[in-house]
Amino acid sequence: MTNASLQDLKRLCDALVSNPQSFSMELEKMGFNITLLEQRCSEITQDLLSRPDLSSPDVNATTVTYDDEYWPMDIRIIMTLIFSILSIIGIFGNILVVLVVFKVPGMRTPTNCYLVSLAVSDCLFFLATSPTEISYLHVASTTYIFGSLGCAVFTYVPYLAINTSSLSITAFTIERFIGICYPLRARYICTVKRAKIIILGIWVFSFFYNSPWLYLANLTPLKNGEICTFKLERDNWAYKLLYFTDLGMFYCVPMILNILIYGKITYTLSHNSMKSEKSSMQKSIIRNDSKKGIKTLHFNG
Known part of the structure; x- marks a missing residue:
């Protein structure tokens, strides 16, 4: 297993340990076996402690706990x-x-x-x-x-x-x-x-x-x-x-x-x-009819 995979599983284990009740319920809903997962977490912890490339003080601890948790x-x-x-x-x-x-x-x-x-x-x-x-x-x-x-x-x-x-x-x-x-x-x-x-x-x-x-x-x-x-x-x-x-x-x-x-x-x-448009049209028709009537009377007169 690669270092990156171990670190990802380590973060999952940390989350399970920090908030066991709610996190376990969510994992069970997703079909995970919590007992096996806890056993695997214990194995991962021992593996990390036994590997010098990961437990060495030269390795920046914030790489796992801080920088990987956030955006750049x-x-x-x-x-x-x-x-x-x-x-x-x-x-x-x-x-x-x-x-x-x-x-x-x-x-x-x-x-x-x-x-x-x-x-x-x-x-x-x-x-x-x-x-x-x-x-x-x-x-x-x-x-x-x-x-x-x-x-x-x-x-x-x-x-x-x-x-x-x-x-x-x-x-x-x-x-x-x-x-x-x-x-x-x-x-x-x-x-x-x-x-x-x-x-x-x-x-x-x-x-x-x-x-x-x-x-x-x-x-x-x-x-x-x-x-x-x-x-x-x-x-x-x-x-x-x-x-x-x-x-x-x-x-x-x-x-x-x-x-x-x-x-x-x-x-x-x-x-x-x-x-409003209908009323405006009616007024326009009446106005035109009135003008025609006045013109007719004026012409006949």
């Missing part, structure tokens, strides 16, 4: 720059949206109120995900640098931001539906005050609905470090209930509702356009 340094630098630039643009761009709506009186409309809510949730998403994504490029997978509080916050905030964005977009779509399909009623229904109340309700609901993630996020200690995971396993009924409730409430239902609403908006706009 130039790729990590490029990805870090990309993440940083996108985050800066996203955060400051959304802050500008909020400032413009608040500073310019003419921009304080019901529609823009929902856009402000969407901008705030986008800012929170960038602030919560960028540090963790960048850290994953530069630290070991078993090293979580943000602590237990960071694990809870950086798990909770993205769920809060995404779900709030979904509800804000849905509320914005309904507001546009009323404004286009029922313009006379919209003057009394779609007000800035009502929009603020709806947005407040969305955020309060999202804060409480997503709060279980503060408890479910867990900093799990490993043999060679610690990782931020969930307390519930994926096959746990509570996890499945939370997952499918989240999927239905914030993805499936809003998507179906938005499709139906925009279908109705499209029909209303096309129908009104046809009525």
